[in-house]
Amino acid sequence: MDLKSCYLRLGGDYDEVLGRLHKESLVEKFLFKFLDDGSFRLLEESFANGNHEEAFRAAHTLKGVCQNLSFTQLYRSSNEMTEFLRGGTGLDAPELLAQVTADYRQTVDAILAYQTSREEHG
Amino acid sequence: MKETKKQNQTTKFLVVSFIGLLIFSVLVFTVLGVFMSKKSTQAVYEVGNLYMGGIGEQLSKHFETTIELRFEQMDGLAEVVTTENFDTIEDLYTELAYRAQIRKFAYLALCSENGDFETIYGETSIQPLRPEPFLEALNQSEKRVVIGKDANGKDVILFGISVSYPMSDGDSIGLVGAIPLEDMTTVLSLGQDDNLLYCHILRPDGTFVLDGADTHSADYFNSVRSQYREGSHEAVEQFLTDLDRSLQARQNYSASVMDYSGYRRQVYGMPMPYSEWYLLMVMPYGALDQVLGDLNLQRTVMTFVACGIVLVLLSLIFLRYFILTKKQLHVLEEARKTALEATKAKSQFLSNMSHDIRTPMNAIVGMTAVAMTNVDDRDYVQNCLRKIALSGKHLLGLINDVLDMSKIESGKMTLSISCVSLKEIVEEIVGIVQPQINAKKQTFDVHIDNITTEEVLCDSVRLNQVLLNLLSNAVKYTPEGGKISMSMVETESPKGADYVRIETCVKDNGIGMTPEFLEKLYESYTRADSARVHKTEGAGLGMAITKYIVDTMGGSIEVQSEVDHGTEFHITLDFEKVEPKDFDMTLPSWNMLVVDDDEMLCKTAAQTLKSIGVKAEFTLSGEEAVKMVVQRHARGDDYQIILLDWKLPSMDGVQTAREIRRELGEEVPILLISAYDWSEFEIEAREAGINGFISKPLFKSTLFYGLKQYMNVDEVSDPESQQETNLAGKRILLAEDNELNWEVAHELLSELNVELEWAEDGQICLDKFSNSAVGYYDAVLMDLRMPVMNGYEATEAIRSLERPDARQIPIIAMTADAFSEDIKHCLEVGMNAHIAKPIDIQEVARILKKYLLDE
Numbered sequence: 001m002d003l004k005s006c007y008l009r010l011g012g013d014y015d016e017v018l019g020r021l022h023k024e025s026l027v028e029k030f031l032f033k034f035l036d037d038g039s040f041r042l043l044e045e046s047f048a049n050g051n052h053e054e055a056f057r058a059a060h061t062l063k064g065v066c067q068n069l070s071f072t073q074l075y076r077s078s079n080e081m082t083e084f085l086r087g088g089t090g091l092d093a094p095e096l097l098a099q100v101t102a103d104y105r106q107t108v109d110a111i112l113a114y115q116t117s118r119e120e121h122g
Numbered sequence: 123m124k125e126t127k128k129q130n131q132t133t134k135f136l137v138v139s140f141i142g143l144l145i146f147s148v149l150v151f152t153v154l155g156v157f158m159s160k161k162s163t164q165a166v167y168e169v170g171n172l173y174m175g176g177i178g179e180q181l182s183k184h185f186e187t188t189i190e191l192r193f194e195q196m197d198g199l200a201e202v203v204t205t206e207n208f209d210t211i212e213d214l215y216t217e218l219a220y221r222a223q224i225r226k227f228a229y230l231a232l233c234s235e236n237g238d239f240e241t242i243y244g245e246t247s248i249q250p251l252r253p254e255p256f257l258e259a260l261n262q263s264e265k266r267v268v269i270g271k272d273a274n275g276k277d278v279i280l281f282g283i284s285v286s287y288p289m290s291d292g293d294s295i296g297l298v299g300a301i302p303l304e305d306m307t308t309v310l311s312l313g314q315d316d317n318l319l320y321c322h323i324l325r326p327d328g329t330f331v332l333d334g335a336d337t338h339s340a341d342y343f344n345s346v347r348s349q350y351r352e353g354s355h356e357a358v359e360q361f362l363t364d365l366d367r368s369l370q371a372r373q374n375y376s377a378s379v380m381d382y383s384g385y386r387r388q389v390y391g392m393p394m395p396y397s398e399w400y401l402l403m404v405m406p407y408g409a410l411d412q413v414l415g416d417l418n419l420q421r422t423v424m425t426f427v428a429c430g431i432v433l434v435l436l437s438l439i440f441l442r443y444f445i446l447t448k449k450q451l452h453v454l455e456e457a458r459k460t461a462l463e464a465t466k467a468k469s470q471f472l473s474n475m476s477h478d479i480r481t482p483m484n485a486i487v488g489m490t491a492v493a494m495t496n497v498d499d500r501d502y503v504q505n506c507l508r509k510i511a512l513s514g515k516h517l518l519g520l521i522n523d524v525l526d527m528s529k530i531e532s533g534k535m536t537l538s539i540s541c542v543s544l545k546e547i548v549e550e551i552v553g554i555v556q557p558q559i560n561a562k563k564q565t566f567d568v569h570i571d572n573i574t575t576e577e578v579l580c581d582s583v584r585l586n587q588v589l590l591n592l593l594s595n596a597v598k599y600t601p602e603g604g605k606i607s608m609s610m611v612e613t614e615s616p617k618g619a620d621y622v623r624i625e626t627c628v629k630d631n632g633i634g635m636t637p638e639f640l641e642k643l644y645e646s647y648t649r650a651d652s653a654r655v656h657k658t659e660g661a662g663l664g665m666a667i668t669k670y671i672v673d674t675m676g677g678s679i680e681v682q683s684e685v686d687h688g689t690e691f692h693i694t695l696d697f698e699k700v701e702p703k704d705f706d707m708t709l710p711s712w713n714m715l716v717v718d719d720d721e722m723l724c725k726t727a728a729q730t731l732k733s734i735g736v737k738a739e740f741t742l743s744g745e746e747a748v749k750m751v752v753q754r755h756a757r758g759d760d761y762q763i764i765l766l767d768w769k770l771p772s773m774d775g776v777q778t779a780r781e782i783r784r785e786l787g788e789e790v791p792i793l794l795i796s797a798y799d800w801s802e803f804e805i806e807a808r809e810a811g812i813n814g815f816i817s818k819p820l821f822k823s824t825l826f827y828g829l830k831q832y833m834n835v836d837e838v839s840d841p842e843s844q845q846e847t848n849l850a851g852k853r854i855l856l857a858e859d860n861e862l863n864w865e866v867a868h869e870l871l872s873e874l875n876v877e878l879e880w881a882e883d884g885q886i887c888l889d890k891f892s893n894s895a896v897g898y899y900d901a902v903l904m905d906l907r908m909p910v911m912n913g914y915e916a917t918e919a920i921r922s923l924e925r926p927d928a929r930q931i932p933i934i935a936m937t938a939d940a941f942s943e944d945i946k947h948c949l950e951v952g953m954n955a956h957i958a959k960p961i962d963i964q965e966v967a968r969i970l971k972k973y974l975l976d977e
Binding site for chain 2: 067
C-alpha cells in the first residue's frame with residue numbers, strides 16, 4: 001500500500017498535500033505524527049466534561065491539522081463541528097460527534113494500515 | 123407682468139418719498155430762516171436799546187458834570203467876591219466880570235426880585251425865555267439851568283445861584299452866569315453827522331431846547347406828526363401819548379417807530395438832571411436795517427445753499443440707491459433666469475434620460491420574455507442573453523455617468539492616484555473601442571511617439587474614462603467607414619524633471635460640431651445638436667465629466683471641430699514619473715527590419731528599439747522589405763527579426779511574410795504589428811509563416827516583452843525570483859498550540875531559510891517576545907485559537923508592551939478561519955496581515971517579504 005492509496009482510504013487529497021509539502025517523506029512523517037496528535041482526544045474529553053470552549057478549540061485545531069494534511073473527509077466533519085460550536089454554547093450534537101469520531105477512526109485506521117504495510121515491506 | 127408691477131410700485135414709493143422729503147426739507151429750512159431772521163432782528167433792536175441807554179446815560183452824566191462844574195464855578199465866584207471887600211460897586215463888578223471871564227462864562231448878570239437882569243459882563247444883556255420858573259428856582263436856592271437869549275437873540279444857557287449883590291435898584295436875589303448853547307451842544311456832541319444817532323432836548327411841554335435834527339419846528343410832537351405818514355397815524359399818536367406821559371413823569375422811555383420813509387427808528391428818552399429837560403435820542407434804523415438786511419440776505423442765501431447741498435446730496439443718495447436697487451433687481455432676474463434654465467436643462471435631461479433608460483430597459487425586458495418562450499433553443503437564448511448583457515452594460519454606463527455628474531456637482535469627486543502604466547491604459551482602451559470601430563468599419567490608427575516614461579502616477583480609472591469617452595464619441599459621431607486616430611506624445615513638463623507631459627490627441631473625420639455647440643460643449647446635460655444626431659444615446663454628461671476630470675488632474679483640453687469635417691480633441695496632462703523598476707530592458711544587438719507605411723511609426727519604433735539595444739532599419743512598403751531581406755540574405759547578414767505591419771499598401775503584411783518565407787525559409791522570426799484584434803486573421807497569418815503578433819501602440823515594454831521570447835540566449839531573470847534568498851536569516855516567532863501544525867509549518871518555512879522559534883500558546887509567545895532583546899525577532903506568525911491566551915489577546919499584549927519594536931514588529935495571523943470578520947478582528951487588534959490555512963509556502967513567503975523587506 002502506497003501513500004496515495006492510503007490517502008484514498010482515509011478520504012484525503014494526496015495530490016494537494018504533495019503539492020504543498022513537495023516530498024513524500026514529509027507527507028509520511030506528518031501522517032505518522034497525526035497518530036500522536038491530541039486534538040481528537042481533547043475534543044472527546046471536552047464533550048464528556050461539558051467544556052464548550054475547549055471543545056471548540058479542539059475541533060478548530062483538528063480542522064487546521066486536517067487542512068494541513070489535506071484530510072478532506074475528516075476536515076469536512078471537523079469543520080462542521082467547529083462551525084456548530086462557534087455558533088452556540090451547547091454541546092448537544094451527538095450525530096456530529098459520531099460523524100467526527102467515525103471519520104477520525106477511518107483516518108487513523110488507514111494510517112495504521114499503511115504503517116503496517118510499510119513495516120512489513122521493510 | 124407681476125414683477126414689473128411690483129417694480130413700478132417700488133419706484134413710485136421711492137419717488138413719492140423723495141419728493142416728500144424734498145418738500146419737508148424746504149419747509150423746515152424756510153421756517154428756520156424766518157424764525158432766525160425775526161430773532162436776530164429782535165436781538166439787534168435789543169442791542170440798539172442797550173446802546174442808546176448807555177449813550178444816554180453817558181450823555182446825561184456828562185451833562186450833569188458840566189452843569190455841576192458851572193454851578194461850582196458860580197459858587198466859587200460868589201464866595202471869593204464878597205460885597206464887603208469892595209469899596210465901590212464898580213470895583214465889585216469889575217472883579218466879578220474878571221472872575222467870570224477867567225471861568226469862561228460868556229455872560230454874567232445880576233437878577234433882581236422882580237426879574238430884572240443887570241449885565242455885569244458880556245456883550246449884550248441876557249434874558250431867560252421863561253423867567254417864572256427861573257426866579258422860582260432862584261428864590262428856593264435850587265440849582266437849575268434854563269435857556270435864555272441875549273440881545274442878539276442867540277440861545278444861551280443860564281446858571282443861577284442865589285446870592286445877594288448890590289444892584290442899581292436894591293439887592294439882587296441871584297447871580298446869573300451864562301454860556302452859549304452851542305458850547306453845551308459841543309459838550310454833549312450832539313448834532314454831529316457821523317453819529318449813528320441824534321439827540322433832542324425837550325421841555326416838559328414838548329418844545330425843543332435843542333433840536334438835534336434841525337427839524338425847524340418848535341415842538342417835537344408837531345414835528346413828528348408832520349413827518350409821519352398817514353397810514354401810521356394811530357401808531358404815531360400812541361407813541362406820542364406814551365412819550366408825553368413819560369415826559370411829564372420824567373421817566374425813561376423807549377420805543378421804535380416807523381418814519382415817513384418807511385424806515386424804523388428807535389427812540390430812547392430820559393430825564394436830564396438840574397433841569398426840567400428831557401433827553402430824547404433817536405436812532406434811525408436806516409443803517410441798522412441795512413446791516414440787518416445784509417445779514418438776513420446772507421443767512422437766507424446760506425440757508426438756501428445749505429438746503430441745496432443737502433438736497434443735491436439726498437438726490438445723489440437716492441439716485442445711487444435707485445440704481446443699486448435696479449441693479450439688484452437685474453441680478454435677481456438674471457439668477458432667476460439661470461435657475462430656470464438649469465431646471466429646464468435638468469428636466470430636459472430627465473426626459474432624455476428616461477428615454478435613454480427606457481430603450482435598453484425595453485431591450486432587457488423584451489429579450490428576457492423572448493428568451494423565456496424559447497428556453498429550449500440554446501443558441502437563441504444565448505443570443506438573447508448577449509443582447510441583454512449589452513443593454514445592461516449600456517444602462518450601467520448611463521447610470522455611472524449620472525453618478526459621476528452628481529459627484530462632480532457636489533464636489534466629491536477625488537482622484538485616487540496610483541502607479542499606472544500608460545501602456546496598459548492605452549491597450550485597455552484600444553481593446554474596448556476596437557469592437558465598436560470594427561462594427562462601424564472605421565479605420566483606426568494609434569500613434570505612440572517617444573514615450574519613454576511608461577509608469578506614471580495618476581488615477582487610472584479616470585484617465586481611462588477620459589480617453590474612452592473621447593474615443594467612443596469619435597466612434598459615435600463618425601459615420602461608417604470613417605477614420606479615427608489617437609496619438610500620444612511625451613514632451614518635457616514645465617513642472618520639472620520629475621514630471622512628464624503627455625499630450626494625447628483624438629481625431630476623427632466625423633460629423634463635427636457647430637461653433638454654437640462648441641460653446642456649450644462642456645455644459646452638463648447637453649449633447650450634439652438633436653437635429654442632426656437623433657438616435658445617438660447617452661446621458662449628455664460625458665464631455666462635462668471629461669472636462670472636470672482633466673481640470674482636476676491639472677491638465678487642459680482643447681477642441682477643434684468643423685461641421686462635416688471632423689473633430690480633434692487635444693488633452694495635455696502632466697504626470698509625475700515613477701522611477702522605472704531596477705532592471706534593464708536590453709535585447710541583444712539584433713539587426714531588425716520594421717515595415718510600416720506610416721513613416722512616423724517606423725521612426726519612433728526604430729528609436730525605441732535602439733534604446734533597448736536593437737539595431738533597426740525600416741522601410742515603408744512590403745515590396746521594398748522583400749527586396750531588402752533578399753539583399754541581406756545574399757550578403758549572409760540576415761535580419762534576426764522582422765516586424766511587419768498588417769495593413770500595407772498593395773502588398774499587405776501577410777503577403778509580404780509569405781514572400782519572405784519563400785525566399786528565406788522558416789528561420790527568421792516574423793512578427794506582425796497590429797492595432798486590431800488579430801483573432802480574425804490569425805490562422806491565415808500563421809499559415810503564411812508569421813511567428814507572432816505585437817499589438818499597437820508600440821511602447822518600449824511592448825516591444826521588449828514581445829521580442830524577448832525570440833532571444834534564445836539567457837532568459838531575462840524574473841526580478842522577483844532574485845529576491846528569493848533575501849528572507850534568509852530572519853528570525854520568526856511562530857505561535858501555534860498544535861505540535862503537528864507547528865512541524866508542518868517548520869518544515870515548510872525552513873525552505874525559506876528563516877530561523878523559526880516555537881511558542882506553544884499566546885502566553886508563551888508574549889513571554890518570549892518580551893524577554894527577547896529589541897529587534898531579536900523579525901516577525902511573529904500567530905495562530906488565533908490557542909489555549910491559555912489566544913492570538914488576539916497575545917497580539918494586543920505585544921502591541922501594548924513598552925519597547926520600541928512592540929508596535930513595529932509585523933504580526934501575521936495564521937488561521938483556518940477565513941471569515942471576513944476574523945480578518946477584520948485581526949487587523950483591529952493590531953495584526954498586519956492574515957494568512958489562511960493550510961499553509962501555502964508561496965503565500966507565506968510573499969507576505970513575509972512584503973513586511974520584512976519593504977522596510
